[in-house]
Amino acid sequence: MNTKDAVYNFCLRMADNNLISGQRLTEWCSRGPILEEDLAMTNLALDLFGQAESFFDYAASLNGNVKSADDLAFLRSERQYYNNLLVEQPNGDFAVTMMKQFLFSAFQKLMYEALTESNDDTIKGISTKALKEAKYHFRHSSEWVIRLGKGTKESHERVQLAINELWRFTTDMFEMNATDEELISTGISANLETIYGKWNFVVGEILKEATLAIPDAAKIIKGGCNGMHTEHLGHILTEMQYLQRAYPGATW
Amino acid sequence: MDNKQNQLPLWEVFIQGKNGNPHRHAGSIHASDKNMALQNARDIYTRRGEGRSIWVVKSDNIIASTLDEEGEFFDTTDDKVYRHPTFYKVPEGVKNM
Numbered sequence: 001m002n003t004k005d006a007v008y009n010f011c012l013r014m015a016d017n018n019l020i021s022g023q024r025l026t027e028w029c030s031r032g033p034i035l036e037e038d039l040a041m042t043n044l045a046l047d048l049f050g051q052a053e054s055f056f057d058y059a060a061s062l063n064g065n066v067k068s069a070d071d072l073a074f075l076r077s078e079r080q081y082y083n084n085l086l087v088e089q090p091n092g093d094f095a096v097t098m099m100k101q102f103l104f105s106a107f108q109k110l111m112y113e114a115l116t117e118s119n120d121d122t123i124k125g126i127s128t129k130a131l132k133e134a135k136y137h138f139r140h141s142s143e144w145v146i147r148l149g150k151g152t153k154e155s156h157e158r159v160q161l162a163i164n165e166l167w168r169f170t171t172d173m174f175e176m177n178a179t180d181e182e183l184i185s186t187g188i189s190a191n192l193e194t195i196y197g198k199w200n201f202v203v204g205e206i207l208k209e210a211t212l213a214i215p216d217a218a219k220i221i222k223g224g225c226n227g228m229h230t231e232h233l234g235h236i237l238t239e240m241q242y243l244q245r246a247y248p249g250a251t252w
Numbered sequence: 253m254d255n256k257q258n259q260l261p262l263w264e265v266f267i268q269g270k271n272g273n274p275h276r277h278a279g280s281i282h283a284s285d286k287n288m289a290l291q292n293a294r295d296i297y298t299r300r301g302e303g304r305s306i307w308v309v310k311s312d313n314i315i316a317s318t319l320d321e322e323g324e325f326f327d328t329t330d331d332k333v334y335r336h337p338t339f340y341k342v343p344e345g346v347k348n349m
Contacts, residue, residue, distance in 0.1 A: 036292035
């Protein structure tokens, strides 16, 4: 794979992760447990959409803007999406949403930290800006995980159930393919194995503080970076892309 | 259900807009602890670049004068105009008075 194609694929993967997790968070809009958290979650979603847009814009520019950032977001089908399986999982209750956000934000924070050293100036620029947001997302979600873990009997049970449900999708975030090979050798992206080591440490520390047990990694499910998804992504895209599919080129 | 039982404690939020300015009361939020209070205040009151520093304090910890005391607290200064700094001119260029 040549470098340009690899950067293109990588930008789609980063953008898709942000877009899909942002889309999931917006499902909480007006349904948050308290007004403050409702606003906080939609704030996180807006940050993620902003990051998605930056990566989509860059990907579009690499192909001479034949397809715009909007085309990339709204006119691809699920096999052409490269997001991690974790972010497409249903929100469940608030504990599942926050656990999902926590596991993903920890990954994003480490990823952006690594990408601030990228040999690609645009990726470096986007990541430097996004890192501040990712740090806040990590802080917000990790504090909730601790609070729920050490809260009441019910909150502890629910957040433990959440991690039991989500853990099998975490390895998928660190899957690598030909895209990563090319980008590691050119110093554009990071080796996800290294990130995985750091992620395990960071996440382990928070879970320990939250008095939560890491579940057995018996059933590992992977495939996001190669376009292989769980059933949930199709449903998200159906809703998210409806308008552009039904009224092609619609603007407002 | 009693709505109050379902609410997290109330906190008052003070935002400093610029370095050197006083922290001003921005409003209130609900939160279970001080970390959550700071983050909720940040998410609700500084979304459009309003601040560079936030204070939060539990509303219970603010001691307020009551309206009953208004007379004895404040009316007595009404006839002491010499205490008001109205005999000075504010020099040009002074902001935030």
